[in-house]
Amino acid sequence: MSTATSYVEPEPVADAYDRGVARSLTLRYVIASTAIFLVSGLLGALLRQSQADIYKIDDNAWYAVMTAHGLGAFVGWAAFAVMGFSFWVLSEVGFPMGSLGAALARLAFWLMVVGVAGVVVTTLVFGFGGSWVFLYPLPFESAGQWGDGVTGVFSASVLLVGLSIVVWCVAILVIVAGPGLRSESTSRVNRVLAAMGLGIIFRRRFKTERPVPYPVIPLTVIAIDMIIATLPLAGLLIVMIIQSFAPGVSVDALLAKNVLWWFGHPVVYLLLFPAVAVYYLLVPRFAGRKLVSGDIIAVGWTIAVIANVTVWAHHMYLDYPNGTQAAINTAMEPLTFSLTIVSALSLYSLFFTIYRSNWVWNAASTALFLGLVSWLLSGLSGVINATIAFDTFVHNTLWVVGHFHHMALMNIGIVIFGAIYAFLPALIGRPLYSDRLGLWHVWLTFFAGTAVSVVWLIQGLDGAPRRFSELPGQYDATNAASIPLVAVLGLAQLLFVWNIYKTIRGDTTAARRRELMQGVARPRLTSASLQGFAMVATLVAMAGLGLAGWAISNAGADDSQDSYVPIAAEAPADATPAQLGEQVYINAGCGSCHALAAAGTDGIVGPSLDELAPEAERVTEVVTNGLNEMPAFGNQLSDEEIAALTAYVSESAAP
Amino acid sequence: MNPTAFAITVIYSVACVVALIAILLIWRSTHGRGERPGDGVDTEKLAHGEKAWFAIVVAALGALLLATLPFIPYGDTAAAEGQQQVSVEGFQFGWTIEPSTITAATATRFTVTATKVTHGFAVYNDDNVMLFQIQAIPGHTSHIVHTFDEPGRYQVVCLEFCGVGHHRMLSTFTVEPV
Numbered sequence: 001m002s003t004a005t006s007y008v009e010p011e012p013v014a015d016a017y018d019r020g021v022a023r024s025l026t027l028r029y030v031i032a033s034t035a036i037f038l039v040s041g042l043l044g045a046l047l048r049q050s051q052a053d054i055y056k057i058d059d060n061a062w063y064a065v066m067t068a069h070g071l072g073a074f075v076g077w078a079a080f081a082v083m084g085f086s087f088w089v090l091s092e093v094g095f096p097m098g099s100l101g102a103a104l105a106r107l108a109f110w111l112m113v114v115g116v117a118g119v120v121v122t123t124l125v126f127g128f129g130g131s132w133v134f135l136y137p138l139p140f141e142s143a144g145q146w147g148d149g150v151t152g153v154f155s156a157s158v159l160l161v162g163l164s165i166v167v168w169c170v171a172i173l174v175i176v177a178g179p180g181l182r183s184e185s186t187s188r189v190n191r192v193l194a195a196m197g198l199g200i201i202f203r204r205r206f207k208t209e210r211p212v213p214y215p216v217i218p219l220t221v222i223a224i225d226m227i228i229a230t231l232p233l234a235g236l237l238i239v240m241i242i243q244s245f246a247p248g249v250s251v252d253a254l255l256a257k258n259v260l261w262w263f264g265h266p267v268v269y270l271l272l273f274p275a276v277a278v279y280y281l282l283v284p285r286f287a288g289r290k291l292v293s294g295d296i297i298a299v300g301w302t303i304a305v306i307a308n309v310t311v312w313a314h315h316m317y318l319d320y321p322n323g324t325q326a327a328i329n330t331a332m333e334p335l336t337f338s339l340t341i342v343s344a345l346s347l348y349s350l351f352f353t354i355y356r357s358n359w360v361w362n363a364a365s366t367a368l369f370l371g372l373v374s375w376l377l378s379g380l381s382g383v384i385n386a387t388i389a390f391d392t393f394v395h396n397t398l399w400v401v402g403h404f405h406h407m408a409l410m411n412i413g414i415v416i417f418g419a420i421y422a423f424l425p426a427l428i429g430r431p432l433y434s435d436r437l438g439l440w441h442v443w444l445t446f447f448a449g450t451a452v453s454v455v456w457l458i459q460g461l462d463g464a465p466r467r468f469s470e471l472p473g474q475y476d477a478t479n480a481a482s483i484p485l486v487a488v489l490g491l492a493q494l495l496f497v498w499n500i501y502k503t504i505r506g507d508t509t510a511a512r513r514r515e516l517m518q519g520v521a522r523p524r525l526t527s528a529s530l531q532g533f534a535m536v537a538t539l540v541a542m543a544g545l546g547l548a549g550w551a552i553s554n555a556g557a558d559d560s561q562d563s564y565v566p567i568a569a570e571a572p573a574d575a576t577p578a579q580l581g582e583q584v585y586i587n588a589g590c591g592s593c594h595a596l597a598a599a600g601t602d603g604i605v606g607p608s609l610d611e612l613a614p615e616a617e618r619v620t621e622v623v624t625n626g627l628n629e630m631p632a633f634g635n636q637l638s639d640e641e642i643a644a645l646t647a648y649v650s651e652s653a654a655p
Numbered sequence: 656m657n658p659t660a661f662a663i664t665v666i667y668s669v670a671c672v673v674a675l676i677a678i679l680l681i682w683r684s685t686h687g688r689g690e691r692p693g694d695g696v697d698t699e700k701l702a703h704g705e706k707a708w709f710a711i712v713v714a715a716l717g718a719l720l721l722a723t724l725p726f727i728p729y730g731d732t733a734a735a736e737g738q739q740q741v742s743v744e745g746f747q748f749g750w751t752i753e754p755s756t757i758t759a760a761t762a763t764r765f766t767v768t769a770t771k772v773t774h775g776f777a778v779y780n781d782d783n784v785m786l787f788q789i790q791a792i793p794g795h796t797s798h799i800v801h802t803f804d805e806p807g808r809y810q811v812v813c814l815e816f817c818g819v820g821h822h823r824m825l826s827t828f829t830v831e832p833v
Contacts, residue, residue: 389726528686
């Protein structure tokens with residue numbers, strides 16, 4: 001085949017009616033997920049500013065918002081949006097939805113909407129703050145913050161979300177096994193395997209009249225994997241629903257964690273693989289040539305379909321109470337590496353499709369290009385996470401938070417924006433209101449979002465823990481650095497909202513009207529020099545904003561050394577027992593549960609010592625032997641320490 | 656800085672710089688001056704090059720695997736002669752650490768578990784540098800062996816989300832000179 005021939009779009013076999021069904025269904029997913037995006041994005045900003053101590057929210061409110069933000073942004077926005085775009089991608093490459101596919105797509109939509117609504121209500125109204133991974137048995141051990149009934153409703157809501165995913169998977173498999181592939185086999189299994197990429201490797205065994213379109217492959221792979229991944233989690237959720245009213249039922253914590261990540265890893269790829277399908281469809285379109293790829297990419301996808309459901313334990317590298325779990329974890333490292341091959345091959349294909357092409361620089365294509373940049377950079381930090389020796393440090397630090405915001409927001413999220421800019425005109429039959437506004441949105445989102453992620457990566461390498469509603473003082477300055485960046489990221493989304501609002505209304509910009517009426521072409525924003533200047537200027541601006549936040553916080557800080565556990569002043573030689581007792585109180589971590597004004601602690605789990613004002617004997621007794629939830633410290637603290645602690649608490653507790 | 660964190664900083668920074676240079680070259684290649692740069696590009700050859708790229712990626716990942724496998728923490732954590740034994744139990748929201756005084760320069764074997772929910776047992780020195788971490792799982796005991804070179808106060812931080820008091824779940828222990 002000559003390389004100079006221009007690219008020809010595949011002929012859709014779907015009729016106009018089927019295209020209309022796909023159009024309205026996709027639009028429905030896009031509108032609902034965008035609404036969830038705006039809410040969960042705001043929740044994210046609320047969390048970050050509270051950590052930076054601007055407007056502080058209560059601890060459990062923070063963790064409940066964290067749970068809503070995580071599930072909302074990850075599943076309610078990103079997964080939901082790419083699930084919707086998948087139907088349009090398949091329609092674009094000529095796969096009719098059919099009545100069954102459309103019915104399943106409608107069912108998946110409503111299951112997701114009801115499930116996400118349940119998550120929002122149980123977290124934001126009823127205070128469920130078990131985090132979006134709701135690590136068993138934490139949902140049943142809330143330390144008095146929410147009841148088992150709330151956990152039951154939360155579990156049922158997540159179960160609906162899981163069912164939505166399974167129904168979507170079936171819908172995708174029904175569509176790819178339909179007439180769109182023009183397979184010569186009547187076997188549905190043969191057709192699905194062909195669509196999974198085997199049709200490219202084994203052309204005789206999986207015969208199709210047309211070559212398997214590349215965007216179909218990642219969709220088929222994830223549809224197969226998410227069914228395998230979700231069913232065990234559904235089982236765990238059902239047990240949790242039963243446990244919410246039958247407390248005798250329980251599951252081993254380690255087993256539950258394996259089941260959770262059996263789902264929790266592939267669900268990451270529920271975001272990535274449909275986003276890859278969008279790349280495979282749109283990048284060749286904007287480059288004006290076919291995807292630069294051979295058979296080898298199908299090999300990558302065949303590895304992925306297996307590796308994706310066999311790498312769950314890389315989230316458990318630091319759980320190894322026995323040799324079996326350690327062996328599973330060790331095996332997960334090479335398997336995880338093999339899963340990165342499909343990303344490496346896809347990035348090669350997509351970047352070289354763009355390389356020296358007549359790439360059109362508009363809002364949509366810029367979003368896709370910047371998404372590829374983030375995919376590459378955040379993929380590299382993912383390889384760090386996948387390496388056990390490195391994970392021993394970064395595990396559960398803010399590095400991980402930096403990595404997945406970089407990947408989910410700046411790769412998948414920005415692809416969603418690109419897909420909206422690219423597809424919305426066709427979906428609603430009106431041109432995009434302003435491509436220039438879209439460009440501003442995409443560039444600002446890219447730079448601010450990347451900068452926000454980089455701050456987390458830096459904090460993580462400094463050892464900052466993730467999921468802390470309040471970080472110790474040594475992270476104040478870096479927290480403050482991210483605030484102006486979060487503000488820019490949030491404000492940039494207003495450009496997006498305005499653009500979409502005006503597009504749906506069918507409005508036209510003044511510049512566009514002048515162009516149409518007077519024939520005066522508007523200068524393009526996309527020359528190499530202008531783009532280069534904008535990149536450097538934005539980089540400098542972001543660095544400046546971050547440094548400004550850092551400097552303001554740093555200027556207000558005193559010189560004393562911050563640490564997780566405050567360092568008590570050196571006790572004088574003639575220190576009273578009460579003075580020594582304060583050191584014991586702080587070093588043993590009594591303040592994590594108890595409020596005591598004299599020590600400046602405000603723990604809420606145990607009784608307030610100020611209100612209780614216990615007698616000396618009572619303090620000695622409870623500290624030594626424990627009481628209810630409080631463990632005994634008799635073996636941990638010496639008799640002298642307990643005596644000092646007794647003196648301190650009984651003297652300083654003020655009712 | 657923790658040596659692992661330092662290694663990550665160097666490796667990730669270098670990888671990002673190389674990646675960004677490649678991206679800038681691809682970005683620049685789409686901006687032709689006048690002529691259509693897309694004409695005359697042998698895309699078949701580029702597609703063929705993907706096989707070489709596949710080999711490069713596999714080799715690089717293999718090298719990373721071989722280079723880092725010796726550092727996985729799943730080595731011998733069985734009890735041995737001359738070790739100090741420290742038992743650690745996480746509860747909502749604190750730690751019992753027995754004994755809470757440890758001798759420096761002696762191998763210390765931590766036996767780590769939790770009462771109700773999973774916690775993360777992470778040890779930081781007084782300069783806030785994380786030394787090691789391991790998950791504390793209810794119903795299971797894990798072991799980790801570490802030798803403290805420096806005497807002083809060490810901080811214990813919970814690194815697995817465990818509920819409303821997670822960020823307050825802090826404690827200390829003391830390492831005394833030999």
